[in-house]
Amino acid sequence: MDNLYADRMSKIPRSFVREILKVADEPDIISFAGGLPNPDTFPQKEFAESTSFILENSGAEALQYSTTEGYEPLRSLVSERYAKNGLSVDPENILITNGSQQGLDLVAKVFLNHEDTVLVEKPTYLAALQAFGLFEPKFKSIPLLNDGVDMDVLRSMVENDDPKLFYSIPNFQNPTGISYSLEKRKLIGELVNQNETVLVEDNPYGEIRFMGENLPPIKRFTNNSILLGSFSKVVAPGIRLGWIVAEDETMHHLVTAKQASDLHSNFFSQMIVHHYLTKYDVEDHLTMIREMYKNQRDFMLEMIKRYFPEGVKYTEPEGGMFLWVTLPEDMDAMELFERTMEDDVAFVPGEAFYSEDSQKNTLRLNFSNSNNTKIEEGIKKMGKAIKELQCN
């Protein structure tokens, strides 16, 4: 019955990362593989209080079908948080989604015809390749430098290849941890203003900046864009809540697509998150997350410096959850993975994050969901394995 399946299914590999996660989930494994927030940051007690409050005072509403657009007070709250950061967004231009991953699915539904061109960073977020991939576009990738994509390549592709979308993660990118400079943000805003390519700006980690200067979203410099946000890293990912910001006409289409896809997002969780964010001090909560992640990032860098051999390069991100390691050129991170797994240490080989021309000597390390004991032991074992591979 193979011929019964849609063509698109033959083009989407299952997420290697999620397959790894299944292995890495075993209790004995030291895992730097997942993209998981640290569960010690989850506001369990506050969440329990908010849940009780909602069920006691608005239970019937929370458990009933609701509007596709999302809980209006939650949309207003997102709008107000943007306003504090100098971005003016009307609540009407915010759609609540099942995590920002669903935002990618909806954007793909609304924009992508078969064989349309989508520009992505090189490397990029694997699950974006999957979400867009279901709609069978052509991917073109743009090298990511230390301050954002290579502007010459981006400009040439936007001007010559008629791309529908440019997908970018300007803050603490997954997988590399790289952030775009202010200058590149402005240049990209200008470029999409002058062309038809729509910028899809994904910002799940923006609020987890623990050093350096806060930079505005590229959306500040263009209206030809879609901005994706998420509660996964600020509150918790298990509730699957994110949002899309889009202009009126695009929003109209996104709402239609969302309606067809699942009617609306979990309304119970929307009301709980709204209550939690209104009743408690989110800034305190964010400060706690940032301090924890900064300490773990600092310690991981310290251990890398101590245990990794010369010739290994790595990013030093100013926020987020990941850093990116480049091994000596002839080394294969997949081979390293097989070796460290024998020692019960997991990470994600970089090739999973490329839409083309994978760089096999790269890998991603997560520092958020760990602790110093695991970081020291895991990085030490990785260092030993890298040295062994070098000598083979």
Next chain:
Amino acid sequence: MDNLYADRMSKIPRSFVREILKVADEPDIISFAGGLPNPDTFPQKEFAESTSFILENSGAEALQYSTTEGYEPLRSLVSERYAKNGLSVDPENILITNGSQQGLDLVAKVFLNHEDTVLVEKPTYLAALQAFGLFEPKFKSIPLLNDGVDMDVLRSMVENDDPKLFYSIPNFQNPTGISYSLEKRKLIGELVNQNETVLVEDNPYGEIRFMGENLPPIKRFTNNSILLGSFSKVVAPGIRLGWIVAEDETMHHLVTAKQASDLHSNFFSQMIVHHYLTKYDVEDHLTMIREMYKNQRDFMLEMIKRYFPEGVKYTEPEGGMFLWVTLPEDMDAMELFERTMEDDVAFVPGEAFYSEDSQKNTLRLNFSNSNNTKIEEGIKKMGKAIKELQCN
């Protein structure tokens, strides 16, 4: 920027039903329009207890990212409930979705190429037309008789038109309330066994049978099918939880599509629902729902008999939430809708439920989310308006 949107978006009308719901939601309106369960049936107190328990005992797990397939104990519970009804389904063949609406989106993703043929009932569930519609199939519709679809038409289409899918709601169909006879269930099982067309059996209302004999799902008679289920009518819809049952290979593709679409369903809600269904007596809860809906259905039929003029026909469903009214042939339910809205009474004109050749003299009435006072007043006003239209 019109040309930037995907072709599919021009083919999907926004749900008229949901647009109506926005109007019908106003507090002064007597609405038979929505497809809403009665909020008085929501287990608010029990849900609050389950939520406290989960957050206290497994908070970190409930709020963290999780597997795409869904919470294993919840999948096992669904499997056990099927077993009680004589259907053997392995938990591995169950995928938890964001309501069964997402099941439709995932099935469409996995099966539908552009211009593939999808068979639907005539009339059918509007939001299925939307979900499938995003993948640009050709719809062909099969007249629905009092005991299920017209088998001659179905057989001829399956054998001659090479359809990929046949979408059917065999229990208390939305919008008509019609159920398939045991004989037709068997015949359809045989037919899809002998052909490549996959049956998509949607069963959101099956457990809300309040009279007549319980009938097995068509899946009992075929392996060439996908079965969709939902917690929306048994527990509550605001939490957006449903599931898909599929054979191994199809399940593999569905999980890939789900991964790309939103990573996984709300895990917090999955754990709460599992706890609630394990700790409390669901059969008691279902008995309460069935009694309430049966009383309201009986009363609505009584009022229709009293207030509607001769020549109006209607179904007398044995379960579910809807009944279907056929006005005299020359009458337009949309015109009736405009008139009853002046009197603050809402319903859904039937034309919304057709993929082709709408029958304009039909309409859907919801009896679950109402009460006797509203039913009497609303049906009385509708009766008056029908009589006035007859005399014009």
